[in-house]
Amino acid sequence: xxxxxxxxxxxxxTAGLSTAFGRSAYSATNHLKGYPDSxxxxxxxxxxxxxxxxxxxxxxxxxxxxxxxxxxxxxxxDSNRRTDPKAFMVINRYDHVENTKSxxxxxxxxxxxxxxxxxxxxxxxxxxxxxxxxxSYDASVCVGCRYCMIACPFDxxxxxxxxxxxxxxxxxxxxxxxxxxxKLPGCVVACPTQALTFGKRTDLIKMARxxxxxxxxxxxxxxxxxxxxxxxxxxxxxxxxxxxxxxREDLGITPAPEMTKRALxxxxxxxxxxxxxxxxxxxxxxxxEKIAKEEQEKAIAMALDQAKAEAESKIAEALAKAxxxxxxxxxxxxxxxxxxxxxxxxxxxx
Amino acid sequence: xxxxxxTANRSFSNSFGYAAEELSKTFxxxxxxxxxxxxxxxxxxxxxxxxxxxxxxxxxSDYNPWGIWIGFDLLTGVALAAGGFVTxxxxxxxxxxxxxxxxRPAVLTGFLGYVLVVVALHYDVGRPWRLPYxxxxxxxxxxxxxxxxxxxxxxxxxxxxxFCPAALEWLGLKKVRDLVIKLTMVLTIFGVILSTLHQxxxxxxxxxxxxxxxxxxxxxxxxxxxxxxxxxxxxSMVIFESTLSHRYFLHKMDAAHLDEREGVTLGFGKAASFxxxxxxxxxxxxxxxxxxxxxxxxxxxxxxLVELFVFVALPCYLYAIGTRDKNQRLIKFTAVWTVLGVxxxxxxxxxxxFNWHLPAADRYFPHWMEIAISIFLVTVxxxxxxxxxxxMPIFYEHPDFRKNH
Numbered sequence: 101x102x103x104x105x106x107x108x109x110x111x112x113x114t115a116g117l118s119t120a121f122g123r124s125a126y127s128a129t130n131h132l133k134g135y136p137d138s139x140x141x142x143x144x145x146x147x148x149x150x151x152x153x154x155x156x157x158x159x160x161x162x163x164x165x166x167x168x169x170x171x172x173x174x175x176x177x178d179s180n181r182r183t184d185p186k187a188f189m190v191i192n193r194y195d196h197v198e199n200t201k202s203x204x205x206x207x208x209x210x211x212x213x214x215x216x217x218x219x220x221x222x223x224x225x226x227x228x229x230x231x232x233x234x235x236s237y238d239a240s241v242c243v244g245c246r247y248c249m250i251a252c253p254f255d256x257x258x259x260x261x262x263x264x265x266x267x268x269x270x271x272x273x274x275x276x277x278x279x280x281x282x283k284l285p286g287c288v289v290a291c292p293t294q295a296l297t298f299g300k301r302t303d304l305i306k307m308a309r310x311x312x313x314x315x316x317x318x319x320x321x322x323x324x325x326x327x328x329x330x331x332x333x334x335x336x337x338x339x340x341x342x343x344x345x346x347x348r349e350d351l352g353i354t355p356a357p358e359m360t361k362r363a364l365x366x367x368x369x370x371x372x373x374x375x376x377x378x379x380x381x382x383x384x385x386x387x388x389e390k391i392a393k394e395e396q397e398k399a400i401a402m403a404l405d406q407a408k409a410e411a412e413s414k415i416a417e418a419l420a421k422a423x424x425x426x427x428x429x430x431x432x433x434x435x436x437x438x439x440x441x442x443x444x445x446x447x448x449x450x
Numbered sequence: 451x452x453x454x455x456x457t458a459n460r461s462f463s464n465s466f467g468y469a470a471e472e473l474s475k476t477f478x479x480x481x482x483x484x485x486x487x488x489x490x491x492x493x494x495x496x497x498x499x500x501x502x503x504x505x506x507x508x509x510x511s512d513y514n515p516w517g518i519w520i521g522f523d524l525l526t527g528v529a530l531a532a533g534g535f536v537t538x539x540x541x542x543x544x545x546x547x548x549x550x551x552x553x554r555p556a557v558l559t560g561f562l563g564y565v566l567v568v569v570a571l572h573y574d575v576g577r578p579w580r581l582p583y584x585x586x587x588x589x590x591x592x593x594x595x596x597x598x599x600x601x602x603x604x605x606x607x608x609x610x611x612x613f614c615p616a617a618l619e620w621l622g623l624k625k626v627r628d629l630v631i632k633l634t635m636v637l638t639i640f641g642v643i644l645s646t647l648h649q650x651x652x653x654x655x656x657x658x659x660x661x662x663x664x665x666x667x668x669x670x671x672x673x674x675x676x677x678x679x680x681x682x683x684x685x686s687m688v689i690f691e692s693t694l695s696h697r698y699f700l701h702k703m704d705a706a707h708l709d710e711r712e713g714v715t716l717g718f719g720k721a722a723s724f725x726x727x728x729x730x731x732x733x734x735x736x737x738x739x740x741x742x743x744x745x746x747x748x749x750x751x752x753x754x755l756v757e758l759f760v761f762v763a764l765p766c767y768l769y770a771i772g773t774r775d776k777n778q779r780l781i782k783f784t785a786v787w788t789v790l791g792v793x794x795x796x797x798x799x800x801x802x803x804f805n806w807h808l809p810a811a812d813r814y815f816p817h818w819m820e821i822a823i824s825i826f827l828v829t830v831x832x833x834x835x836x837x838x839x840x841x842m843p844i845f846y847e848h849p850d851f852r853k854n855h
Contacts, residue, residue: 184512221658223584223596241583244576246515247595251658258512259576261505267576351661360594363654363673367597367647374643378543382635385545 134214138233139279140301140325140333141288142308145345146318147295148205150177150193157290158189161275180346183209185260188272189287194345204338206345207296210235210256210272211325212333217356218271221251226269233301233333234274242269253329253351274333301333308337330355472840485829492826495819499573507819513805514814516574521800522824523570525652526793527563528602529676532684533691534560534609535638535645540721542638551707552714554616554844555695556688561609562831562838568606570827594654601648608641619848620841627851649680656799664803666745666754669736672799678729683792685722689715689785699839704846716773719781722788723769730762750806757798761791 156171158164164186169176177193189209212235219227219235226242229235244267249257260267275285283289288298297304305326312319324336328351336342343349476482499507510517537556540546572578585603590596611630618627653676656663669675692714696703703711737743745751765788772780805813839845 182512217658220592221595223590223593223599224580225588225590241580241588242577243580243583245574245595246576247593247655249512249515250655250662253659253661255513259510259515260503261508261510262503263576264501264503264506265577267503348661356658357592359657359660360592360654362670363594363651363657364592364597366650366673370646371643374646375639378539378639378642382543382545382639385543389545 134301134331134333135229135231135233137300137302138231138333139274139298140212140233140304140335141274141285142297142299142304142335142337143207144295144297144308144311144337145204145206146337146339147293148191148207149293149295150174150191150203150205151292152176152191153290153292154207154287154296155187155189155191157286158272159187161278161286162188164188177205181208183256183258183271185258185268185270188270192346194340204340204345206338206347207336208256208346210274210334211254211328212272212274213329213356214331214333215329215355215357217251217253217329218248218257220357220360221247223247230276232274232276232279234276234279235333236273236276237269237271239266239268244269251356253348253356301335304335308335311337327353329353330358473837476836485833488822488826488829489833491822492829495823495826496573498819499823504574504576507817507823509814509817509820511812511814513808513812516800516804517814518797518801518816518820518824519570519574521797522793523574523827524567525796525800527567527570528649528652529680529683529792529796530687530789531560531563531567532645532649532680533688534563534612534684535605535641536681536684537688538612538638539642542634543642546717548710549714549717551710551845552688552692552718555691555839556684557609557612558616558835558838558844559687559691561606561613562834564602564606564609565834566827566831567602569830570824573823594651594657598648598651598655601644601651605641605644605648608637608644612637612641616838616842616844619843619851622850624850645680646677650674650677652676653799656804659804662805662807663799664745664750664754664806665740665742666737666750667799667803669739671732671736671739674732675729675736675795678725678732679792679795682722682725682729682788685718685725686785686788686792689718689722689782690789693782693785695839695845699845702839702845706847707845712778715778715781716776719769719784720773722785723766723773726762726766726769726788730758730766733758733762750803753798753802757791757794761787761794765791 152171152174159167159171167186177191180192181187181190183190189207192206192208193203194206195203212229212233214229216227216229216235218237219225219229223245224241224243226238227235227248228238244259246257246259246269248269249255249259257269257271259269275283275287278285284298288296297307299307305323308323308326312321312323318339320338320341322338322342324338324342324347325332325334330353336347338345341349477486495507504510508517508519533556537549537553541549541553571581575581581599584590584596584599611633614630615627618624618630650673653672653674656668656672657670660668692711696711737746746755765784768780768784768787771777772784801814843851
């Protein structure tokens with residue numbers, strides 16, 4: 101298996117072009133079957149002898165610091181380990197397994213998802229799912245927010261917590277720099293028992309199926325990674341259920357980006373509808389205030405009119421009354437005067 | 451123009467001289483001395499953090515990449531700073547003018563809250579000076595965190611502009627101040643949109659981690675839960691902040707502020723009761739959406755029920771009783787209780803129910819220095835609040851700008 105540098109450069113160019121020209125909103129989240137002809141690695145724990153050669157090779161090709169205990173010290177396998185900034189992959193041993201008499205081993209490391217959670221969650225696009233199948237990481241843009249570590253369902257990315265100035269995420273890159281040089285991943289080259297097989301992912305699935313078909317008594321009928329989290333470039337065969345080896349079987353087949361799709365889709369809708377809704381409420385409030393004000397003014401005017409009319413009628417009444425009284429008084433005086441004159445006249449007559 | 455400038459200068463120097471005297475008194479009080487010790491300790495840990503890396507001061511690990519600096523400082527901090535958008539929306543959009551005097555304290559609390567969130571992020575991320583990278587270098591638009599970052603950055607700007615008039619009045623810059631005041635409506639609407647987006651996105655951050663968050667807390671409605679509970683937090687924080695301010699800054703408050711204060715407590719308490727009722731219902735819908743009823747009988751289920759009944763249903767009821775009886779004390783107590791409930795919810799989602807499947811040895815508990823930094827940042831926030839309210843017109847209307855809004 102060899103990939104020419106030229107070929108990979110062409111792939112990368114195409115990837116760049118398709119990014120540059122953009123994709124529709126739908127194609128970005130549609131379920132990918134993976135890049136055609138992308139590569140993967142098949143790990144068969146029935147062939148693994150737990151010699152840690154792969155770990156040693158990984159350490160060398162990635163120029164990692166020497167471990168506390170040498171790689172030929174197999175007592176390391178007594179403890180359950182995970183990836184850390186100094187080990188991109190580890191081999192664990194599981195003694196109490198069901199079907200097999202001898203202990204089984206399990207490789208823990210980046211599975212290079214077809215639709216990686218780390219790449220989907222990264223807000224600065226430090227991760228790239230390359231056409232080779234490898235998920236690469238660019239430390240030169242990484243902010244160190246560690247959201248990828250939250251997102252990764254396999255708990256793979258690790259962080260250099262002890263570095264003050266330039267901490268990086270550390271994880272297996274499927275030896276991407278070697279792949280584009282046409283070389284195989286370090287671990288695959290180092291494996292003495294062919295427990296690791298590099299190849300096209302589609303071929304590896306066929307190969308794994310074939311092994312299960314030939315020895316159904318030996319293998320669990322499950323290729324781990326074929327569908328988990330939408331599929332991964334690394335694939336696993338096992339003699340015992342994967343959960344016995346600490347591999348989660350409850351992850352489901354939904355790729356990580358699908359889980360945030362709806363929430364992201366709501367953003368433009370909120371940004372589009374909220375201004376309309378809020379301005380609408382504001383306009384209604386304003387209108388209510390205006391109507392209330394108008395009604396108030398109207399009520400005041402009416403009250404004033406009424407008061408004025410009342411006052412006028414009162415005045416008119418008072419005037420009428422006064423006039424009447426005045427007339428009565430005049431009449432009375434006239435009468436008096438008349439009576440007086442009649443009186444004097446009568447006296448004079450008498 | 452010269453006349454205006456001299457008036458401004460006079461009020462500036464007067465308020466400053468008076469404030470300086472008052473502040474020096476505060477900072478020499480026992481509480482002030484405690485605050486001073488916290489600040490010094492915080493600064494020492496800051497040096498340790500930026501010289502020794504995160505490992506020197508935190509218990510973070512490869513299994514637990516986010517601790518209380520995210521769970522408390524970011525998630526809770528943003529929720530508790532929601533008072534700004536809630537109050538300005540109530541007053542300017544819904545036209546509840548009798549709460550006008552509550553806007554400035556709420557906007558100030560919100561602004562300081564967001565500033566502290568951003569400061570806390572500088573402690574938490576590996577290379578803080580790269581925080582602008584996602585916006586200027588490469589946009590990871592598929593990431594919920596990108597949305598959070600963009601909205602928080604924009605909303606911080608909005609809050610800054612909303613807070614500006616108080617500072618400009620203090621400085622006597624009338625023309626600029628009048629210009630910013632004209633933007634009030636636009637800023638309020640923009641603020642509500644941005645708050646809706648990032649308050650909900652903080653919940654959406656965990657959508658991608660379905661396999662790690664306990665099913666009772668994981669729901670496709672997480673963004674809705676976070677948004678609704680942020681309104682509850684915002685309303686309760688306004689009541690809580692008003693209670694504290696009344697105790698410590700009574701002499702700063704003008705007649706309008708004091709007149710409206712009890713109305714604000716009642717009105718916001720009533721609103722909080724309603725929103726809590728709605729929140730309770732959607733949380734129950736969340737359980738039935740995933741059909742997780744059987745999990746309620748597990749230890750995590752009991753913890754979930756404690757959160758739901760003691761910190762959602764109970765305050766909903768207490769707020770309702772408090773509003774009906776016009777019981778200010780009960781409403782104020784409930785506000786504190788509700789705030790604690792929102793803190794609990796955020797810590798549950800980010801820490802307690804997160805990684806619930808891992809063995810105890812792989813779980814996270816904060817290092818004392820992480821807690822110290824969180825307390826340090828809250829203290830810095832309170833000190834900043836203290837200084838600002840003593841020099842700027844927050845609890846009263848500036849005499850030169852009355853009738854201007």
